[in-house]
Amino acid sequence: MNVCYDNIQTGDMMPPYTSLPITRTHLVRYAGASGDFNPLHHDESFAKAIGLETVISHGMFIMGIAGEAITAWIDNKCLRKFSVHFMGMTQPADLDDFENTKGRATITVTGKVVEKFEENGEKRIRCDIIAQDALGSRKLSGYFIAALP
Numbered sequence: 001m002n003v004c005y006d007n008i009q010t011g012d013m014m015p016p017y018t019s020l021p022i023t024r025t026h027l028v029r030y031a032g033a034s035g036d037f038n039p040l041h042h043d044e045s046f047a048k049a050i051g052l053e054t055v056i057s058h059g060m061f062i063m064g065i066a067g068e069a070i071t072a073w074i075d076n077k078c079l080r081k082f083s084v085h086f087m088g089m090t091q092p093a094d095l096d097d098f099e100n101t102k103g104r105a106t107i108t109v110t111g112k113v114v115e116k117f118e119e120n121g122e123k124r125i126r127c128d129i130i131a132q133d134a135l136g137s138r139k140l141s142g143y144f145i146a147a148l149p
Contacts, residue, residue, distance in 0.1 A: 005123035005148035014111035017069030021093040021105040030061045057090040069109035074146045084142030106134045122147035
């Protein structure tokens with residue numbers, strides 16, 4: 001998508017982005033790609049032993065979904081900074097009871113342009129973002145800064 005500095009105003013919303021439901025397969029694939037094999041992401045018995053209802057997603061996987069949402073709107077070569085604060089755990093969809101769990105496992109990222117400015121000879125925007133599941137539980141908040149043509 002071609003987003004230009006002159007066409008963006010403070011208060012504009014980035015297009016909402018909704019992920020596919022997160023499954024245990026996603027968690028296994030992410031563990032392999034990242035090298036993060038913490039058992040709370042794949043071992044049901046371990047997760048329950050430490051007081052969780054079930055396994056949880058890697059926080060950085062959720063951050064990756066947020067990054068995908070940003071780069072679906074802003075070209076990744078334009079990004080100058082991307083920062084998040086993790087706010088909640090995300091459980092994968094239970095394929096045996098998918099209809100009752102997909103709301104917890106689908107992440108929607110929204111954002112709002114909060115500032116336009118110039119820095120280092122570039123025209124930049126700052127956009128605050130939030131990622132939450134379909135039930136409204138916040139998973140992360142953060143922001144990104146992008147230099148736009």
